[in-house]
Amino acid sequence: MKLSGAEIIVKSLQEEGVEAIFGYPGGAVLQIYDALYDSSLKHYLVRHEQGAAHAADGYARATGKPGVCIATSGPGATNLVTGIATAYMDSVPIIAFTGQVACDLLGKDSFQEADITGITLPITKHNYLVKDVKDLARTIKEAFHIATTGRPGPVLIDIPKDVSIKKTKFDYPAAVHLRGYKPTVEGNKGQINNAARLIGEAKRPVIYAGGGVVTSGASEELFRLAELTLSPVTTTLLGIGSFPETHPLSLGMLGMHGTKAANYAVSECDLLIAVGARFDDRVTGKIDEFAPHAKIIHIDVDPAEIGKNVRVDVPIVGDVKRVLAELNNKLQQHLPTDWQDRIARLKQENPLCYEENGSLKPQFIIEQIYEVTKGEATIVTEVGQNQMWAAQYYKFTKPRTFISSGGLGTMGYGLPAAIGAKVGRPDSVVIDIAGDGSIQMNIQELATAVHYNIPVIVAILNNNYLGMVRQWQEIFYDRRYSYTEITGPDFVKLAAAYGAVGIRVTKPEEVKPALKKAIKARRPVLIDFVVEREENVFPMVPPGGAIHKMLGG
Amino acid sequence: MRHILAVLVENNPGVLTRVAGLFSRRGYNIDSLTVGRTENPQISRMTIVVEGDDLVLEQVTKQLHKLIDVIKINDITSEEYVDRELVLIKVGADPSVRGEIMQIVDIFRARIVDIGRRTLIIECTGDEGKINAVIESLKPFGIKELVRTGKVAMLRGHKFTSINESREDD
Ligand SMILES: Cc1ncc(C[n+]2csc(CCOP(=O)(O)OP(=O)(O)O)c2C)c(N)n1
Ligand SMILES: [Mg+2]
Numbered sequence: 001m002k003l004s005g006a007e008i009i010v011k012s013l014q015e016e017g018v019e020a021i022f023g024y025p026g027g028a029v030l031q032i033y034d035a036l037y038d039s040s041l042k043h044y045l046v047r048h049e050q051g052a053a054h055a056a057d058g059y060a061r062a063t064g065k066p067g068v069c070i071a072t073s074g075p076g077a078t079n080l081v082t083g084i085a086t087a088y089m090d091s092v093p094i095i096a097f098t099g100q101v102a103c104d105l106l107g108k109d110s111f112q113e114a115d116i117t118g119i120t121l122p123i124t125k126h127n128y129l130v131k132d133v134k135d136l137a138r139t140i141k142e143a144f145h146i147a148t149t150g151r152p153g154p155v156l157i158d159i160p161k162d163v164s165i166k167k168t169k170f171d172y173p174a175a176v177h178l179r180g181y182k183p184t185v186e187g188n189k190g191q192i193n194n195a196a197r198l199i200g201e202a203k204r205p206v207i208y209a210g211g212g213v214v215t216s217g218a219s220e221e222l223f224r225l226a227e228l229t230l231s232p233v234t235t236t237l238l239g240i241g242s243f244p245e246t247h248p249l250s251l252g253m254l255g256m257h258g259t260k261a262a263n264y265a266v267s268e269c270d271l272l273i274a275v276g277a278r279f280d281d282r283v284t285g286k287i288d289e290f291a292p293h294a295k296i297i298h299i300d301v302d303p304a305e306i307g308k309n310v311r312v313d314v315p316i317v318g319d320v321k322r323v324l325a326e327l328n329n330k331l332q333q334h335l336p337t338d339w340q341d342r343i344a345r346l347k348q349e350n351p352l353c354y355e356e357n358g359s360l361k362p363q364f365i366i367e368q369i370y371e372v373t374k375g376e377a378t379i380v381t382e383v384g385q386n387q388m389w390a391a392q393y394y395k396f397t398k399p400r401t402f403i404s405s406g407g408l409g410t411m412g413y414g415l416p417a418a419i420g421a422k423v424g425r426p427d428s429v430v431i432d433i434a435g436d437g438s439i440q441m442n443i444q445e446l447a448t449a450v451h452y453n454i455p456v457i458v459a460i461l462n463n464n465y466l467g468m469v470r471q472w473q474e475i476f477y478d479r480r481y482s483y484t485e486i487t488g489p490d491f492v493k494l495a496a497a498y499g500a501v502g503i504r505v506t507k508p509e510e511v512k513p514a515l516k517k518a519i520k521a522r523r524p525v526l527i528d529f530v531v532e533r534e535e536n537v538f539p540m541v542p543p544g545g546a547i548h549k550m551l552g553g
Numbered sequence: 554m555r556h557i558l559a560v561l562v563e564n565n566p567g568v569l570t571r572v573a574g575l576f577s578r579r580g581y582n583i584d585s586l587t588v589g590r591t592e593n594p595q596i597s598r599m600t601i602v603v604e605g606d607d608l609v610l611e612q613v614t615k616q617l618h619k620l621i622d623v624i625k626i627n628d629i630t631s632e633e634y635v636d637r638e639l640v641l642i643k644v645g646a647d648p649s650v651r652g653e654i655m656q657i658v659d660i661f662r663a664r665i666v667d668i669g670r671r672t673l674i675i676e677c678t679g680d681e682g683k684i685n686a687v688i689e690s691l692k693p694f695g696i697k698e699l700v701r702t703g704k705v706a707m708l709r710g711h712k713f714t715s716i717n718e719s720r721e722d723d
Contacts, residue, residue: 117567121571125621126621146621179563179624180562180620180622180623302619307611308612
């Protein structure tokens with residue numbers, strides 16, 4: 001029996017075990033939507049295609065499974081772009097389907113034509129324009145394989161309208177054959193031995209764990225490495241959750257808004273074990289002064305990350321989980337030394353802190369969210385101060401419970417990503433920690449949450465500022481607050497207008513009851529926390545500065 | 554330092570854009586890039602001449618490898634290889650100077666491939682040094698038009714840039 005391209009898409013997605021799709025219809029995908037109409041796939045109609053891409057991304061980060069989104073040609077496709085770039089920067093596996101004008105109209109500036117494979121070339125791991133329906137099933141198979149293996153990333157498949165209509169025999173391939181794509185999984189034995197030797201010799205080791213640990217599901221192996229070697233662990237923003245922050249060896253996050261303990265420890269260490277991390281400038285600060293006394297072991301699945309930003313003593317290319325397991329086998333239990341005392345002291349002497357003056361502080365709200373949810377919630381963030389406070393003051397203990405746009409820093413990410421996360425993990429309490437600026441970038445997705453009753457909680461830390469930008473203006477531009485004061489709507493009324501629950505909180509003692517009410521509601525809830533307006537995120541490493549030279553905190 | 558990369562790629566639409574885009578996006582300096590089919594119609598071969606130190610070259614190679622359509626990369630710079638470039642030069646050639654031009658053409662073992670009333674087109678292949686020299690020699694006559702292919706290169710003897718590794722021991 002022959003199937004249309006659209007039916008092939010549906011069948012292929014079922015073959016891949018896809019359960020949820022986030023999308024928005026239009027002319028070029030009519031045929032695909034027709035096939036979705038009576039399929040078993042659950043499609044969520046978002047209110048803006050950017051929301052579809054972020055929701056697919058949030059779904060992927062929360063579950064570890066690839067997220068799927070779909071949009072029509074032209075404006076639908078271009079609306080996905082920010083979401084695709086966000087996923088690309090953070091190595092998140094999403095498959096984006098876009099409709100395209102029919103093959104005979106390609107290249108003619110046809111109605112709603114946009115060269116989306118050209119546009120997304122630098123922000124996808126790979127992309128396809130499928131011009132022959134016979135190539136469709138194989139392409140989808142390859143796309144899922146590429147998106148989810150090696151260093152994951154977004155893959156886009158552009159499908160001209162006639163290809164979705166034309167029919168062919170459906171045969172979902174069992175395997176992929178890509179001679180140019182064979183990710184290295186197993187680490188080099190010699191290098192793993194070298195790493196074990198360096199670790200044996202180290203007096204002051206620090207583990208620097210990134211998103212790769214979460215991606216490869218290597219938290220247990222990381223934990224074992226830390227306990228065997230008694231090495232303190234600091235994580236990047238995306239590495240949050242890969243190591244329990246309640247553990248005595250946890251240093252919290254490092255870098256621009258990292259903890260003092262983490263930044264000092266890295267500056268003092270004689271061995272830095274980088275695991276699934278990429279030495280981003282927000283982490284290293286001034287690169288010449290980053291971990292200046294340390295030998296560096298770098299474990300990553302992407303060979304191009306090794307040696308990109310820093311020189312490395314022992315490079316190990318491979319899947320982080322496999323490499324760590326192998327490495328751990330070669331290590332012996334270390335005995336405590338002065339270094340663990342030093343770490344304990346660094347932590348004790350430099351706790352994260354803020355001034356408690358009776359007003360409603362954003363940091364306090366995060367602490368309360370932590371307490372009320374007992375550290376069990378999935379925390380999604382927007383971008384700005386809200387994001388950094390969420391990273392700093394919630395204590396994450398499990399992977400995939402902190403979801404945030406790190407590499408691209410996309411305002412407007414949080415709410416749609418939270419929706420995706422909640423769809424993927426319906427049993428988890430999902431809270432979007434938001435800023436009043438960011439939330440307005442994709443606030444329309446409240447309608448999606450209400451329509452499908454996806455009970456996400458939006459916690460706006462409302463300072464009536466583009467707070468993070470204002471903070472930089474305060475510190476580096478002499479308090480010239482150029483266009484960073486931002487008015488919002490009455491968020492409580494807005495929530496009600498969308499059919500969600502709106503709660504306003506202005507006093508510290510109202511925080512907990514509001515959170516409890518929100519969790520109990522089992523409906524989408526928006527809490528407008530009216531916080532101290534000019535609170536700053538500290539500590540802070542000035543851009544380009546050495547990470548041990550921090551302001552504030 | 555200049556490096557010569559022999560790169561095998563899938564002969565897919567857009568592969569040139571992917572490679573060229575990578576170079577411009579990441580700020581690598583391409584001296585020249587040539588591309589054409591190989592003995593296997595599914596595979597094209599690029600010869601890329603790129604400027605950079607070892608660190609840059611390491612990054613270039615690794616980033617190229619990340620492209621799904623890139624099958625194999627061989628930095629042949631430090632090996633024994635043959636490289637050639639082809640140039641077409643249209644020079645001003647009044648009858649009074651044609652004899653002189655033909656002498657130059659002979660010396661470089663180039664060829665005259667078109668004779669106009671006041672111009673000649675000269676074709677020359679060779680390594681870069683030779684191409685530069687022939688261009689210099691013809692400059693005094695007035696170069697009206699010039700096109701070069703960019704370098705193609707191949708390892709000498711029993712070494713191969715091919716997808717079938719075992720052939721290296723033939
Ligand atoms: C799409 C986008 N535009 C601009 C920025 C630059 N930016 C970073 S943080 C920030 C302010 C965010 O304000 P808000 O959401 O209110 O968060 P706050 O810092 O106040 O917590 C801006 C404008 C960005 N990261 N993303
Ligand atoms: Mg704000």
